[in-house]
Amino acid sequence: MKKYYFLLPITGILLFMLLVGCAKTRIGKVELSDEKLPNFLKVGTTRAQEVLEQIGEPFGNREQENRSAMIFIDFQEDYVNLLITKIRREKAYRLDLVFQDDILQKAEIKKEGWGFGANMDPQLLQLLAR
């Protein structure tokens, strides 16, 4: 019987490896989880070019005559697996910027979705930028 004792530590390590796990993913070029606008954004003064320089290429963009709109997203996903408990937390935010004659006219952050223990629908995330 003593000969089988070598299996105990191996079994222990295996159980640990199979029963724990964690992962974190973030998608987006701007942090929006605190639901505060980036400091440099000032309605009436900030230009579209400044936004491109500070944040980068927007996820969604639309231009029509002298009006344009940019959309940035911030998607965060945390996953923890501990013994038999699996927790998956997802948050998605969207920053809408509207420009008139290249000057920021409106800026707002919307919390677009969340998930706890279940995935947000990827199709819905795609719609965020429409």
Next chain:
Amino acid sequence: MKIKMRFLRIITGIGITLLVSSCSVSTFGKFQADEGIPSFIQVGKTTREEIMTTLGEPLVHRFVVGKETLIYNHERGEYIFLYGTYEGNELVIRLTDQIVSEVKLEKTGSGWGFFAPATSNNPGTRRSAR
């Protein structure tokens, strides 16, 4: 008895190897972000035609702040043994009169997973939703 014990050890060894060994690599996109900006792209010289011929059709082709913009993305998810990573990048090319006037590489997302793949380790699903 000795043969049985040896057999058991071999089986245990193979079992452990199979249980803890797993790997996957997924990529999405038409350029390699880890190699940086493709060397053939030169500001003021390269034409839209050359870019399209070499890289193919972009994921996004639009006007941003009045400039023609081509966007190519590259996403890579890896899971090897116990650790997984995800990274997304995009190549943003702006054209003036069909000649490259600006080119930059921007990070769109990242993730990691320990004892689990990075949660969104599936390039080409939600992050490519443009």
